Amino acid sequence: SNxxxxxxxxxxxVFKHVGENAIFASGSPFGDVSLGNDKTGYANQANNMYLFPGIGVGALLSGARHI
Known part of the structure; x- marks a missing residue:
């Protein structure tokens, strides 16, 4: 959000609730998160313009009923 x-x-x-395997992307810039044990949770930035085509194709190919 902006x-x-x-x-x-x-x-x-996200990293608190999901753990180190989470994939995080936001429309707003965030800093990376220290997860301890020399591990970093990377906070990526994305735009829905790039996400929606892939989500739509993935839903069609997988036959998903709910997203």
Missing amino acids: PTTKAECTPEA
């Missing part, structure tokens, strides 16, 4: 202060989810929350 501005960053209005974000519904933060990388810290």
Whole structure:
């Protein structure tokens, strides 16, 4: 969400609840998260313009009923 202060989810929350295997991308810039044990949770930035075509094709190919 923009501005960053209005974000519904933060990388810290994602990595806390999902763990180190989480993939995080936001429309707002965030810093990476230290996970301890010399591991880093990377906070990536993405735009829905790039995500929706892939989600749509994936849903069609997989036969998903709910997204």
